[in-house]
Amino acid sequence: MWTRHHKQRKFGRFILPAITIAFLSYFGYHSIHGDLGLIATEEFEKQRVARSGELAALTVKREALERQVHLMSDGSLDKDMLDEIARYQLNVSRRDEIVIFNNYF
Template sequence: MLGPAVAVAMLSYFGYHAFNGELGLVGKAAIENQVAELESELAQLKEQRLIMQRRVFLLMPDSLDPDMVDERARASLNLVHPNEVAILRN
């Protein structure tokens, strides 16, 4: 009598955790939601990285863009001409 009762108890325990556990059927939905959130964050970070790479490319000596150099120099030195209007962005 003790053997079948222990077997049923173990089966119930493992069955419960297979369904409701962290890695069970219920937990799978939470993991899938987290994966979707992280993939969207990765896409945003890749886009930001591409934007930064383009800006860095414009400052490289081989492909120096005069407008970019002027913009960075003015931002660093905080200088403008008296007849110019400065619009600052983050």
Template sequence: MWTRHHKSRFYGRLIVPAITVCFMSYFIYHSIHGDYGLIAGERFAAHKALNERKLEKLVAEREAREKHVKMLSDGSLMKDALDEHARYALNLLKPDEIVIFERHLQ
């Protein structure tokens, strides 16, 4: 009986590790550069910090406006002061008036 013996080839041993390396490099690349990877996470964190600063600015502006409206509507101002604020905000005046605006520091 004749048997045929094959020499063990060196390349046959590298097929499974080569496929494994390809799969691992694919997943490692996408875990760093993908849509949900590390770099995207850093961009998201920077964008979140920017939006939080914008939110703080808008909240402070809203609170200042609410305080201003509360001061105008609580009855503590006289009618002339309320009229002055309305004219300044709406840029209105009567035909016989001269308006001189002063810059108020806030």
């Protein structure tokens, strides 16, 4: 009676671990360096902090503009406010005046 003996190949037992390592390496790399990975998340957080500071500055500027609009459209126009804005916009002053600009317009 003849029996077949199969020779054990070393290559066959490394296929499944090689596929597993390749799979884990691919997803591990992209979880750190990918578009939504850890490094990109840190960059997004830095941008969020910078833009929240910018938002705060713009909010303060908007509130100042709203106060000026309120003074000008309250029903009774404040003559000093109107004179100040007109002088600033037209860049006009008298000879005996000292002009200090605060750049809030």
